[in-house]
Amino acid sequence: MSFVPGQPVTAVVQRIEIQKLRQGNNLILGFSIGGGIDQDPGQNPFSEDKTDKGIYVTRITPGGPADVAGLMMGDKIMQVNGWDMTMVTHDKARKRLTKKNEDVVRLLVTRKSLEEAVKQSMGGFPRP
């Protein structure tokens, strides 16, 4: 999940689709985000690389739409509906997630266990 400035970022991602839930006048997703390029990356408890300024999922409401869709705490959000989330401010991230005219958000998230799983599965097949 660490990145080298100037180089393209490679990550194993999972596609998660969350249906927004209507509560009164608001559409909620049921999780909280932290991080952003205007925030202090050193205080992020979920990132491996403490200079990573990406958007991370910090809390999930149990039983909410995100929980139902399979989002987990500590996930790093790479894209929201095609928009990049690796280099955005905190406020921009919030806005992209809470657009009033969208009912569903399709996230690309990455976590450490995904990489592990891929490595394990690839390690089983010796390259020809």
Add this chain to the structure above:
Amino acid sequence: MEAEDEVLQVLEVCETVEEIKEVIITTIEEDSNTTNSPPVASCGLRTKPSQDDNWGETTTAVTGTSEHSLSQEDIVRITKDLEDSVGLDCRRYFTRTLAVILGLLVFLTPLAFLVLPHLLWPEKLQSCGTACEGLFISVAFKLLILLLAVWALFFRPARAGLPRVFVFRALLAVLVLLFVVSYWLFYGVRILDSQDENYQGIVQYAVSLVDALLFIHYLAIVLLELRQLQPCFSVCVTRSTDGETRHYNLGQLSIQRAALAIIEHYYCDFPVHNPALLSASKSRAAKHLAGLKVYNVDGEFPAAPAEGPGNNAAAGLAHSQSRAMIAAAARRRDTSHNELYYEEAEHERRVRKRKARLVVAVEEAFTHIKRMQEEEQKKAPGDVMDPREAAQAIFPSMARALQKYLRTTKQQHCHSMESIQQHLAFCITNNMTPKAFLESYLTPGPTLQYSRDHWLARQWTLISEASVTSGLKDGSIFLLKCVDFSLVVTSKKIPYIQMSEEYIDPKSHKFVLRLQSETSV
């Protein structure tokens, strides 16, 4: 009141008798241990292990000798003191006369250079023009400045007698002598013999002499005064008896001058040496060794000076004996640390109790007198006292508490009753509070605060492996031995310090907030 008067009387009696007795008592102890005189506490600096603490409250009896007799040891001691003082003074006067002779030679030389042509060949001499007479004024003022400078630098009261000659001064004296002699030689050969008529040249020659002398004086200032100002060595001075340590910074000095500087610092920084405080550790050490005796069961008697293989056997036997003692001492269950702990706690408590009583007594005593105001002076001419009488009036009420406190802290030999009363009168005169009066008794002060017989200023010996006129070096060690203690001095060079610079732009001080928001979506 009566009991206190009695105490006062007893104190006075003992005080006056004590001075004369000190001399006699030591000789009795040294001569024979068979006399049955009770061990009297000596108020001098030689304390004996069994000290009677009640020196102020019991009268003492002197056996055998009368009050004004002297013994052989005293006569030897007195003549030795005389010799020492006369010896040193002889050397001091000798150097002083040498210096005066050299100074006179130096001052009279330019004047002689100027005057001799007028005396010896007045007709041939060219008359002195304006420039030449201007030079007369310059010679006069330069000589005056030289006179003042030499008086300021060299004619100060000597502060010490050092074991070896002061190398820089000797060198400078030789330099000045050579210089003046060479000028005289030149003058004698080129001017007196040939009877030069150019008087202006002669005057300029004299002016050049005075200039050169001023420069030599500048050299003297640099060598004698300025060179040692820049700190170069850090010396650590430890007193061998109780471990008091101080650190000083000294410049480049010879060992004897460094020793002098250290002794002068000793007199104002170190608390006074009190041998009574060391008796406890000595008795503990004696107890450690006293419990064991070595018996040789195998029957071999090691003869003292045996040669060859016999000596080795004797040495081996002595080694094994000491090893056996050490092993036995280690195995023995030693509870002396316990005793030390409780003894010290008890002593601490006792000292604090006596101190509390003393403070209260002194404060109460000070309330009995007050300074008389101007208006009252006309009203009551009767009971007016000067400071000494006032001190004598309030002293009895605090005498007992003070004496008990001094005895508990083992300081009673440092303060005589006379000195206490003098100090009290001094404090009363200067409007000092009781706390200020007590300060000199509660903490041991520097040595100069006490009476002259504690100073021992004439009994310092410098013990050094390197020559005492050689300079101080990194790691040089020497000892300054006084009568009962010595100061161990080690020196370390102050390291060369390399400093680098870092520039900070005042506009570069900028700060940001550490944000960490969490938004729920």
